[in-house]
Amino acid sequence: MNEIKLYKSRWKAIRLMLLCLPFIIVALWDLRYETTLMPDWVSWLCLCFFGWGVPIGIFNLLDRKPQIIINETGIFDRSAYKDFINWDIIEHAYWNTSYKQTFVCLIIKDQFKHLIQIKSKLKEVSLAMGYSEININLGPIRNIDHQKLTALIVNLAKADPSARATLLSQSNNLPVKH
Template sequence: MNEIKLYKSPWKAIRLLLLCLPFVVLGVLDLSYHNFESDWVSWCCICFFGLGIPFGIFNLFDKRPQIIINETGIFDRSAYKDFINWDIIDHAYWNTSYKQAFVCLIIKDEFKHLIEGNEKLRKLSKAMGYEEINIDLGPVSNIDHEKLTGLIVNLASAKPSDRGLLINKTLHRSPDQKQI
């Protein structure tokens, strides 16, 4: 079975590390300047920005795919436990919030009861212009969210026998065509 696998961007992890390290170093230097006496600003700086370092290291070395698209459905590792089957997806659209792209999946009415989660959060999500199921494209590197949304719409509306061909065609595009 062919799959499209989208991975986390290592550059975003490096950027997180580069943004956190100077604040941690400045906090340690400030503490050493005061002979490691209690300076709450330095400790807050070290503790807060120090949390970004293990997250950045983990994301840098995490080689698991973030999003998997195959003939069965779409899987987003950060948000869901299982594949979202193509048969329950009615439509999809993309939305951005503060330069963060999301693919919003509209679920068919007969399958909405299968969606788990807090009802208030789902209503808030709807009020903000999103859906009950949203795929975050922020961690993924160099993705064209418009083309990915088009692919999801095509796969959701295609016959099950044609989905493998669509994925194959997407995987084997010519080098001059931009990938998703």
């Protein structure tokens, strides 16, 4: 079975740790030498908050499971859903960006909307921001062209089940953005 597997970016995990490290060092230095740079409670708060960036970054750096899998059955996002989202329930897809985070938004056919289990307040906020019921976050993924990925998802959703394998084999190497 043809599959496209998209993995988390190692560079983004390293960048997270590198961005947190100066704050951790300043907080430790301030606590160790009891400077008047900032109050102790601010140093502890800074240490606790930015300290989480290191284990999260290490986890993302060592996590080599595919984040998103696209195959003939459907699309699977490991971070948000427990099972594949079947191509037959997807009506359309579009991409949306907010705060430099790109999402692929999947519009579900009306007869399958009852299958989506999202709290009503969260759903209202999501729809008000221009997203749909099901959103796939491309933020942690390696640099991928979100427009071409969205076009592939739309083509696979509209394609005949027998033609999906051909579409997947033709687009096995999704272009990265430069």
